[in-house]
Amino acid sequence: MRSVLLVGGSDSGGGAGLQADLKTVHSLGVHGSCVVTAVTAQSSTAVLDIHDVPAASIRAQLSAVLDDLGADVVKTGMLSTAAAVDVVSDAIGGLPLVVDPVGVSSTGQSLLTPDALVLLRSRLLPKALVVTPNLAEVEALTGFVVHGPGDLEEAAKRVHALGPAWVLVKGGHLDGPPTDLLYDGRTAVVLEGKRVATRHTHGTGCTLASALAAHLALQVPMQEAASRAKAFVERAIRQGYAMGKGPGPLRQGGVASPA
Numbered sequence: 396m397r398s399v400l401l402v403g404g405s406d407s408g409g410g411a412g413l414q415a416d417l418k419t420v421h422s423l424g425v426h427g428s429c430v431v432t433a434v435t436a437q438s439s440t441a442v443l444d445i446h447d448v449p450a451a452s453i454r455a456q457l458s459a460v461l462d463d464l465g466a467d468v469v470k471t472g473m474l475s476t477a478a479a480v481d482v483v484s485d486a487i488g489g490l491p492l493v494v495d496p497v498g499v500s501s502t503g504q505s506l507l508t509p510d511a512l513v514l515l516r517s518r519l520l521p522k523a524l525v526v527t528p529n530l531a532e533v534e535a536l537t538g539f540v541v542h543g544p545g546d547l548e549e550a551a552k553r554v555h556a557l558g559p560a561w562v563l564v565k566g567g568h569l570d571g572p573p574t575d576l577l578y579d580g581r582t583a584v585v586l587e588g589k590r591v592a593t594r595h596t597h598g599t600g601c602t603l604a605s606a607l608a609a610h611l612a613l614q615v616p617m618q619e620a621a622s623r624a625k626a627f628v629e630r631a632i633r634q635g636y637a638m639g640k641g642p643g644p645l646r647q648g649g650v651a652s653p654a
Contacts, residue, residue: 397612398426400460400490401605402483403472403497404433404445404506410597410644411437412472418647419605423627425612427605428464430456432479433506439597439639445506450478457486466490470608471519472601473497477510484518491611494519494526494559495604498535512536521558525617527604528554529565541566544574547585551578563607563621565600577621584618586625595635595643602645603628 399420406412413429420427432453436444460466470493474480496515498507507515516536520526530541530550537553539546544566551562555578567573567588575586606627610620627647634646 396424396426397467397614398428398464399605399608399612400428400430400457400464400466400469401472401608402430402432402457402469402474403495403601404435404475405431406435406437406598408437408439408597408639408644410439410638411601412598415598415601415644415647416470416472416605419602419627419631420609420612422647423606423609423613425609426464428460428466430460430483432483433473433475435473439641439643441641442506445475447476447479450476450482453479453482454486457482461486467612468493468524468608470605471495472604473506474515474519475506475511476508477514480511480514480519484514484522487522491524492519492522493604493608493611494523495600496520496526496528496532496536497600498532507535516557520554523559524611525561525563525607525621526554526559527563527565527600527607529600530568533564541569544569544571547574547576548578548583551576551583555580561617565603567599575621575625577618579617584621586622588625588629591629591632593632593635595637595645596632597635597642597644599628599632599645602631602647 606624
């Protein structure tokens with residue numbers, strides 16, 4: 396069976412982070428192993444506490460998985476400390492890497508220290524096969540502010556200059572249909588979608604990056620993998636549900652991937 400190593404934070408509410416990652420790859424027929432970099436006390440409305448896992452424990456988890464199970468693709472999410480970024484960068488070697496540069500939770504809490512951002516930019520992004528920033532993460536990484544869909548290609552070019560082979564800029568926070576842009580340094584491909592009228596979108600970014608990683612592990616070419624991942628997320632949003640007082644989670648399980 397193909398496998399993805401999921402590296403990131405645990406969400407006690409089950410809507411985002413490693414919980415969303417594992418549900419996503421499992422529903423796509425891919426084995427998911429995981430490395431916990433942080434434990435969050437998280438509800439549907441707030442991140443109440445963050446416990447950063449010590450670097451030695453992150454290193455041990457990575458060794459346990461990679462020395463035995465291996466991985467076809469590595470996907471990173473929350474890497475809240477510089478030490479976490481360093482350890483992961485050292486461990487992944489030449490494995491295909493999907494980086495979701497998680498900087499802020501959907502409820503507004505910072506999940507990335509300034510030192511970690513510097514190392515994410517300088518150490519991890521140059522190793523990435525693809526990075527999947529939203530608009531706030533584009534600004535954090537490059538200083539460039541996206542005002543509308545016409546800015547997405549410039550945003551992708553600026554992130555690409557940091558070293559990843561591909562960039563998938565997520566434009567879902569703009570008004571209108573949720574439009575993303577995939578860029579490889581030469582060609583920009585616009586991925587259009589349909590906006591779903593719901594507030595239950597907790598875990599959308601995690602789900603997209605994990606679905607992309609799962610399709611890449613299944614050896615789907617990048618453009619098709621990105622298109623399938625976007626379609627998967629739209630279906631999961633349509634099946635999202637209320638849980639707690641804030642935005643509810645997506646329903647990844649049982650969501651078929653388009654052929």
